[in-house]
Amino acid sequence: MFLSPVMTKAKKKAIVIGSGVGGLATAVRLARKGLEVTVFEANPSYGGKATKIEKDGFFWGFGPSLFTFPELLDELFQLCGRNPADYYHYHRLDPICNYFFPDGTRLSAFAQPEKFAAEIELKTGEPSSHVLAHLSKLKKVYLLTKDIFLFKSVHKLRSYLTLKSIQALFNISDIGINTNMNAANSRQFKDKRVVQLFNRYATYNGSDPYIAPSTLNVIAHPEYNQGGYFLDGGMPDLSRSLYQLACELGVEFKFNSQVQKINITGKTATGIFEKGILHEADIVVSNMDVVYTYQKLMPEQEAPAKIIEQPKSTSAIIFYWGINRQFPELDLHNIFFSGNYPREFDYLTNKKLIYSDPTVYVFISKKYQQQHAPASCENWFTLINVPHDEGQNWDELISEARKNILAKLKASLGVDIEPLIISETVNSPKTIGAKTLSHLGALYGSSSNNKYSAFLRHPNFSRKIKNLYFCGGSVHPGGGVPLCLLSAKIIDELIG
Numbered sequence: 001m002f003l004s005p006v007m008t009k010a011k012k013k014a015i016v017i018g019s020g021v022g023g024l025a026t027a028v029r030l031a032r033k034g035l036e037v038t039v040f041e042a043n044p045s046y047g048g049k050a051t052k053i054e055k056d057g058f059f060w061g062f063g064p065s066l067f068t069f070p071e072l073l074d075e076l077f078q079l080c081g082r083n084p085a086d087y088y089h090y091h092r093l094d095p096i097c098n099y100f101f102p103d104g105t106r107l108s109a110f111a112q113p114e115k116f117a118a119e120i121e122l123k124t125g126e127p128s129s130h131v132l133a134h135l136s137k138l139k140k141v142y143l144l145t146k147d148i149f150l151f152k153s154v155h156k157l158r159s160y161l162t163l164k165s166i167q168a169l170f171n172i173s174d175i176g177i178n179t180n181m182n183a184a185n186s187r188q189f190k191d192k193r194v195v196q197l198f199n200r201y202a203t204y205n206g207s208d209p210y211i212a213p214s215t216l217n218v219i220a221h222p223e224y225n226q227g228g229y230f231l232d233g234g235m236p237d238l239s240r241s242l243y244q245l246a247c248e249l250g251v252e253f254k255f256n257s258q259v260q261k262i263n264i265t266g267k268t269a270t271g272i273f274e275k276g277i278l279h280e281a282d283i284v285v286s287n288m289d290v291v292y293t294y295q296k297l298m299p300e301q302e303a304p305a306k307i308i309e310q311p312k313s314t315s316a317i318i319f320y321w322g323i324n325r326q327f328p329e330l331d332l333h334n335i336f337f338s339g340n341y342p343r344e345f346d347y348l349t350n351k352k353l354i355y356s357d358p359t360v361y362v363f364i365s366k367k368y369q370q371q372h373a374p375a376s377c378e379n380w381f382t383l384i385n386v387p388h389d390e391g392q393n394w395d396e397l398i399s400e401a402r403k404n405i406l407a408k409l410k411a412s413l414g415v416d417i418e419p420l421i422i423s424e425t426v427n428s429p430k431t432i433g434a435k436t437l438s439h440l441g442a443l444y445g446s447s448s449n450n451k452y453s454a455f456l457r458h459p460n461f462s463r464k465i466k467n468l469y470f471c472g473g474s475v476h477p478g479g480g481v482p483l484c485l486l487s488a489k490i491i492d493e494l495i496g
C-alpha cells in the first residue's frame, strides 16, 4: 500500500523550571495551548512550598494553609474542559479563624460582614458600623485595583489603558498609598485589638503593617467579603490536583532534575541545561525564585538591579507537631496575638530577630480531615513570622522560639502543650530556602513595604531575552497561592 506523506507541524516545546503552584499552573496552561511541555523539578516531587509532610501517622501541609479565591482554581480546570469536582473539593469556612488576645478576649472571624461586625462589637465594644464601613471600603479598593495590580501584567502599557484603571487613578486617595496600614486602621477603629486584627493582614505577603501602604489592607477583603475556604486534603491537594491535570494534558515531569543554566542564543532563550545536557525549547518559564534565576541560571545576563535588590519578605519558623490530645476550644485556624505588636514587627523588620512574645498561628486540618492525625490526636501546624535568613543563628532562635511559643500557648489555653508533643518536625528560613530554592528563605519573594512595591516586582516576561517568562511568588503579581495562579494566567495571555 502506498502511503502519502502527511505534513505534520511539529509542536512547539516549552520547558518550565520548577513545579511550585506557579510552575504547575503554567505547565497546565501551556499544554492546553497545544505546546509540548516538560517540567524540571529539583525535588523528588511536585508542589514546592505547597507540598506535604507525613510522619508518625500525622499529615501536615509544608506551607500554605488558607485557601481563598477558589474561583481561580476552578477557572483553570474549566478552561481545560474539566469538572473541578472530579479533582478536588472545598468548603466555605464559618468561622474562618479564632483570635486569642493576651487580655483573655476571644473572638471569631466570619465571612459574613454583618455577623463578623456584630461579633467584634460584642467582644470589644467597637461599633459594628466601623467594621462594616471598613469592609465596604476594602471591597471598593479591591474592585479599583485588581485589574491593574493583580489580573494583568503591570508592566505592559496596555494594562493601564482600560476604563477601570483610569477610574483607579482618579480615586487614588481611596487606594491609600500615602499612609501605612496601621495608621489607616487606627483612624478607622478605636479598639487596639481590632486594629491589631486588621494589621495582621500585612503578614499575608510578609510585610510590616507599620510601614506597608494602607492599600494592603485590601488583603483582608477576600476572606471577609468573599469567603475563606478549606480544601479537603489541605493545600497539598491543590498541587496534587494541578499535577494530575498536567499529566492528563501530556505534561512530562522530570523530578530530581535541577536546572543548571538557561541556554540563551543571541537574545533568545532556547532551552536549559540539566545534568550537563542541553534540552531545547521554544519557550522557557522559570518558576525558580527570580533572584536565583538571574544569579544561578544566567549569571552572564545583566539583572534588573533595582528589582533584584528589593528587600525580601519575612519567613517563618514552623513546628509541625503531632499532639496527643484534642482541643475542642480550637478550630481550623487559630491566632494567639502578641501583647506588643509594634515591638514584634520592630524585631522582624529592623532587628532581624524574633520578639520573645510572638504572634502564634496554629492550624489544625484534623478539624476537617480525620485522617490527618491518629484518633484522639491533632496535627498542629504552629507558625511564627520571623525575618528572612541573614545568617542568624537559627538553631538558637528556634530553641528560644519553641520555649516562648509553648509558654504563650500555656498562658492562653491553660494547658502545658510540651508533654503532649509526640511528633515534631521543624522548618526555618534556612531549610525553607534550601528545600524550595527560595532566596534567603523568604516566603513571598520581596516584601511589599514600599508603596511602589507592586511595580518593583519582576515582570512575568523578560524585557531583554525573547521567549523567557517568569511565574510564581517572587514575581508579579506576588506571593501567595492565588497570586501564583494569576502569574500563570498572565503568562498564558502574554504568549497569546
Ligand SMILES: Cc1cc2nc3c(=O)[nH]c(=O)nc-3n(C[C@H](O)[C@H](O)[C@H](O)COP(=O)(O)OP(=O)(O)OC[C@H]3O[C@@H](n4cnc5c(N)ncnc54)[C@H](O)[C@@H]3O)c2cc1C
Pocket: 017, 018, 019, 020, 021, 022, 023, 040, 041, 042, 043, 046, 047, 048, 049, 050, 062, 063, 064, 065, 066, 067, 257, 258, 259, 260, 287, 288, 289, 316, 318, 383, 432, 435, 436, 437, 438, 443, 444, 471, 472, 473, 474, 479, 480, 481, 482, 484
Ligand atoms: C510556611 C509557609 C506558609 C505559607 N502560607 C500561605 C498561605 O496560608 N496562603 C497562601 O496563599 N500562601 C502561603 N504561603 C506562600 C505560598 O506557599 C507560596 O507563595 C507559593 O506556594 C509559591 O509557589 P511558587 O510557584 O512560587 O513556587 P515554590 O513553591 O517556590 O516552588 C518552586 C519550585 O521550583 C523548584 N526549583 C527551583 N529552582 C529549580 C531549578 N533550578 N531546577 C529545578 N527545579 C527548581 C523548587 O524545588 C520548588 O519545587 C506560605 C508559604 C510558606 C513556606
